[in-house]
Amino acid sequence: MVEADTCKPSGKLRGKKPPPGQCDDNCCKDGKFYTTYKCSPPVSSHTKAKLTINSFAAGGDGGGPSECDNHYHSDDEPVVALSTGWFNNKKRCLKYIKIHGNEKSVKAKVVDECDSTRGCDSEHGYQPPCPNNLVDASKAVWKALGVPENDWGLMDIYWSDTD
Numbered sequence: 001m002v003e004a005d006t007c008k009p010s011g012k013l014r015g016k017k018p019p020p021g022q023c024d025d026n027c028c029k030d031g032k033f034y035t036t037y038k039c040s041p042p043v044s045s046h047t048k049a050k051l052t053i054n055s056f057a058a059g060g061d062g063g064g065p066s067e068c069d070n071h072y073h074s075d076d077e078p079v080v081a082l083s084t085g086w087f088n089n090k091k092r093c094l095k096y097i098k099i100h101g102n103e104k105s106v107k108a109k110v111v112d113e114c115d116s117t118r119g120c121d122s123e124h125g126y127q128p129p130c131p132n133n134l135v136d137a138s139k140a141v142w143k144a145l146g147v148p149e150n151d152w153g154l155m156d157i158y159w160s161d162t163d
Contacts, residue, residue, distance in 0.1 A: 007039040007085065007132055013119060018126030025061070026127050028120035037116040037132035040085025043161065047086075051101060051157045054081060054136040056111060063125050066111035068093035073111055078144060081112035081136040092161075099141060101157035106144035108137060135159055 013036050015028035028034070041047065056062045056073035062081070065072055068090060073079045080099075082092060092110040099106050114130035130136070135157065142152045 007037060007041055009035045010038040010117065011036045013129060015120045015128065016126075022122070023126035028126050028128050034119060034128040036118070036129045038084060040083045040116070040132045043086065045160045046158045047160060048156070048158050049133050049135045050131065051099065051141070051155045052134055052136045053142060053152050054114075054138065056081075056138055061125065062112065063123070067113050068111045071111075073138065075139040077138060078106055078108040078140040079111045079138045080108045080141065081114040081134075082110055083114050083130050083132045083134045084116035085132055087113040096162045097135075097159050098162050099135060099137070099145070099157055099159045101155055102145045102147050104145045106141055107162060108141050112136075 012033040015030055015032040015034060017030035018027050054060070054062050055075055056066055056079050057075055058072040080097065086092065094109060094111070096107045096109055099108055114134050114136045115124060116130045116132045118124060119127055119129035147155065
């Protein structure tokens, strides 16, 4: 079975132009259609994903407090948000995953969802829906993986649940 065939898009969302000053980076484009997903690829002991960077701190690019505990988290804390399917209706909330990348690994706590079903509104910082294969990580995760700061942003990784 081809991994890409196991999770099909659930729909499309039409982008709206954000109000002035409401979005600095990766903003929705007016009239563009964005693919949405209610699922993510199956989780295994070697789940392939894209690692992105996010701030879960107050005033950071993560928006409001984290969905799992309604708190903000320091950039020095190894925390992540998972795409909607992997977040699995909060079933991974406050559990740890092990992330492998750059020939190193780190344990990180799941504190938030990277919404693959909605976006392009104030609640989502006028950013498009997340892809269905994203691990959105704090700076601490990137540091622990030993990635040089000028290479932070997007990296192929694999991850697994921890016991």
